[in-house]
Amino acid sequence: MASDLAPPPKTSKNPLGLLMIAAPVVLMGLFLLYPALRVVLRTFGAADGSPGFSLENYARFFNDSYSLNNLGITLWTTVVTLILLIVVNLPIALYLRFRKGRLATFIQALALFPMFVPGVIICYALIRYIGPNGLLQSLLEHVGITGYQTPIMTPWGPVIGLLWDAMPFTLLVLTAGLAGISNAAIEAAQDVGASRLRILWSIVLPQIRGSLVVCTSLNFLSLFGSVLQPYMLGPTSPELMGPFMLRTFSSVRDPLQAGTQATITFLICSVAGLLYILSMGNRRKAEKETVA
Amino acid sequence: MIRRFDLAGLVIAAALVFFILLPVLTVFIWAFAEQWFYPSLLPTKWGLRFWSKVLERPDVWSAFWTSMKITTLVTGLSALICLPAAYAFARMEFPGRQAFMMSFLMATAFPRFAITISLAVLFLVFNLVGTVTGVVIVQLLTTLLLMIWLPTAAFRGVSRNMEEAARDVGAGPLRVFWSITLPQALPSIAAAVLMTFVWTFYETEGAWLVGAPRITTMPILMMQMINNQMVVQYGAVLSVLLWVPSLAALLLARRVLGSDTFAKGLGA
Numbered sequence: 001m002a003s004d005l006a007p008p009p010k011t012s013k014n015p016l017g018l019l020m021i022a023a024p025v026v027l028m029g030l031f032l033l034y035p036a037l038r039v040v041l042r043t044f045g046a047a048d049g050s051p052g053f054s055l056e057n058y059a060r061f062f063n064d065s066y067s068l069n070n071l072g073i074t075l076w077t078t079v080v081t082l083i084l085l086i087v088v089n090l091p092i093a094l095y096l097r098f099r100k101g102r103l104a105t106f107i108q109a110l111a112l113f114p115m116f117v118p119g120v121i122i123c124y125a126l127i128r129y130i131g132p133n134g135l136l137q138s139l140l141e142h143v144g145i146t147g148y149q150t151p152i153m154t155p156w157g158p159v160i161g162l163l164w165d166a167m168p169f170t171l172l173v174l175t176a177g178l179a180g181i182s183n184a185a186i187e188a189a190q191d192v193g194a195s196r197l198r199i200l201w202s203i204v205l206p207q208i209r210g211s212l213v214v215c216t217s218l219n220f221l222s223l224f225g226s227v228l229q230p231y232m233l234g235p236t237s238p239e240l241m242g243p244f245m246l247r248t249f250s251s252v253r254d255p256l257q258a259g260t261q262a263t264i265t266f267l268i269c270s271v272a273g274l275l276y277i278l279s280m281g282n283r284r285k286a287e288k289e290t291v292a
Numbered sequence: 293m294i295r296r297f298d299l300a301g302l303v304i305a306a307a308l309v310f311f312i313l314l315p316v317l318t319v320f321i322w323a324f325a326e327q328w329f330y331p332s333l334l335p336t337k338w339g340l341r342f343w344s345k346v347l348e349r350p351d352v353w354s355a356f357w358t359s360m361k362i363t364t365l366v367t368g369l370s371a372l373i374c375l376p377a378a379y380a381f382a383r384m385e386f387p388g389r390q391a392f393m394m395s396f397l398m399a400t401a402f403p404r405f406a407i408t409i410s411l412a413v414l415f416l417v418f419n420l421v422g423t424v425t426g427v428v429i430v431q432l433l434t435t436l437l438l439m440i441w442l443p444t445a446a447f448r449g450v451s452r453n454m455e456e457a458a459r460d461v462g463a464g465p466l467r468v469f470w471s472i473t474l475p476q477a478l479p480s481i482a483a484a485v486l487m488t489f490v491w492t493f494y495e496t497e498g499a500w501l502v503g504a505p506r507i508t509t510m511p512i513l514m515m516q517m518i519n520n521q522m523v524v525q526y527g528a529v530l531s532v533l534l535w536v537p538s539l540a541a542l543l544l545a546r547r548v549l550g551s552d553t554f555a556k557g558l559g560a
Contacts, residue, residue: 017386020376024436025392027373028399031433032407039410092304103301110308115555116542117316118494120511121531124518128322128528129315133330136314141331164312172555218400225403227497232515242497245409250504255413262406273401280397 039259040266047256057260069238071264073155077230077240078223081162082216085170088163093174094204097181115168122164123232127152130160157233158240162223170215177211178204213279220272225265241265322528342525343533352530355513362424362509363493366431371485373432374439381440382447396440404434408498415502422506430498435488442487445553446480447473480553483545487554490538510534 046054061067092111096104114122130136131152140148151157181204189199205212227242234240239247241261249258322328325335326342346352380386381393408430412421420426450473458468496511503509508516510530518527546554 014384014386017380017384017389020380020384021386021392023373024377024396024440027433027436028396031411031429032399032402035410035414036402036407039413042413091300095300095304099298099301103298103305107301107305107308110305110312113312113316116539118491118511118535118538120494120496120514120518121319121535122315124514124527124531125315125319127518128524129318135318135321135333136310138331138333142333164315167312168555221401221403225405227405227500228515232518242405245405246497246501249409249412249501255416258409259413262409265403265406269403269406273398276401277398 036266040263043256043260043263049256057256058264060257061260061264066238067244067261070241070244073238074224074241075268077155077158077162078220081159081166081223082219084159084163085166085219086212086216089167089170089174093171093178094200096175097178111171112168114164119165119228120232123161123229126157126161126164126233152233153235155234157235158226158230161229161233162226165229166219166222170219173211173215174208177208181207210279210283213275214283217272217276217279221269221276224269224272319528319531322524323532325525325528328524342523342529345523346526346529346533349526351508351513355508355510358507359493359510362427362431362499362507363489365424365428366435366492367485367489369428369432370435370439370488374436375443375481378440378443379447382444396437400437405497405501407433408501412501421502422504424507426502427499427507427509430502431492431495434495434498435492438491439484439488441556442484442549442553443477443481445556446477446484449480450476479548483548483554486541486545490541493534493538 043057044053044055045057046052047056047060089111092107096108117125128134130150132150134150137148137150140146151160185203186199189203194202225242226240227246230240231243231246234243241264245258245261245265248254248261321335323342324338324340326339327337328335381389411430411433412426415421415426415429420429454476455468455472458472459465463471494511496509496515499507499509500512500515503512514527514530517530
């Protein structure tokens with residue numbers, strides 16, 4: 001009978017289907033697309049709200065060294081966390097791909113565990129653990145290591161919190177990518193004497209390029225717009241775009257400037273969004289070809 | 293088979309224990325500590341004194357009920373809106389089906405908080421900032437994807453042969469849906485509802501931006517307690533108290549859905 005990929009039989013062109021998806025589509029249009037477009041258009045108008053095109057709001061942002069510092073620290077945090085996510089998760093994913101057994105199960109369970117921990121609790125746990133006079137400092141003191149400097153309230157605080165948060169997703173995407181590599185290809189390379197590094201570089205990495213693009217682009221979107229971890233674990237100044245937008249909206253009560261910051265976030269993130277959509281399209285095409 | 297000493301595995305496991313396990317353990321220890329002076333490795337005095345103190349606080353209860361009310365409302369609305377759409381995506385052919393599916397996927401390609409900011413700017417016009425309605429709309433938006441994709445997969449998994457057999461013996465379409473399709477898809481749908489409930493309960497950023505300062509949900513209260521540094525134990529007790537049931541719910545959902553689908557529900 002018909003496979004799942006084929007269109008459903010007998011129910012040709014049923015307008016009832018359109019009616020059933022209408023509610024979520026309207027919601028998305030009304031509360032996602034419309035407000036986003038509205039904000040983008042408004043920020044390209046005058047600061048006092050008078051009609052006409054103007055770059056006043058953007059001039060204000062880009063002439064303000066505080067705003068620029070915030071943008072800079074956001075980019076720094078995003079890039080550093082992205083690199084660390086790959087550096088930490090790729091070895092774990094490789095280990096899980098080639099080893100089975102109790103230790104592998106234990107490692108997998110631990111690495112995926114953050115998936116079950118809500119953000120507020122992660123932040124709280126990290127403050128009590130790596131914060132000043134936290135458990136880690138006590139542990140280090142007991143083995144004779146003194147002079148521990150806490151990363152909390154420094155730019156590394158959010159990096160650690162975000163790393164914790166994004167680990168399971170990154171690992172899942174990478175393990176899924178690695179599962180597609182055949183043992184035969186790796187054994188053949190080993191037979192002709194290729195080193196581990198060489199195998200990683202020439203066989204493994206090209207095969208998981210798609211997975212790397214997917215997890216990096218989606219992580220970029222969530223890291224760049226993160227609020228909770230930077231707010232709880234980072235310094236008050238400079239602040240990341242997330243807390244910056246929040247404060248501009250709620251405390252400074254300047255919705256137009258908050259909108260300008262949001263539009264700048266949209267623009268920078270659109271690169272990652274586009275990469276993600278393209279790689280998803282490629283993936284679908286590849287899936288269709290393997291099915292056909 | 294010769295067991296080689298697995299150095300790489302041990303290094304990874306040890307690093308993960310230090311990075312993932314110990315922070316969570318710290319919270320649990322704090323919840324049962326009455327006194328814990330630095331640099332003692334364990335509390336100087338154990339006890340449950342702070343549990344009753346937390347449970348006596350009126351702000352804890354009011355935040356809890358606010359959260360429960362909003363979360364129930366959001367989850368219910370989300371199910372009402374998304375489940376028919378999931379069925380349509382899984383089982384019906386209609387004009388623009390592919391394009392609509394893609395457009396839902398594309399919604400993930402936006403930075404979520406920037407969207408929330410633009411929504412909050414719009415809410416200023418309608419006086420929805422600081423209202424329950426505003427928070428419900430923001431959170432509802434974050435649930436749509438999970439509530440559409442997981443049930444779509446569930447409806448797709450229902451055996452067509454059984455549906456057709458029922459139709460052959462004369463069952464009407466509603467009867468087939470009620471007696472064959474729904475019971476088979478129900479466990480996965482229930483799991484999706486459970487996951488939506490837990491993640492909505494802990495949704496912080498949207499509720500904070502749109503709800504402040506009038507609406508205090510549980511995660512916002514926890515944040516305030518953690519930042520004001522009054523008593524360390526309050527945050528710890530609340531974390532343990534709220535997180536343990538949600539962990540049980542999520543593990544149950546993962547069991548029903550299978551680990552792959554569960555992970556997909558989280559965006560993987």
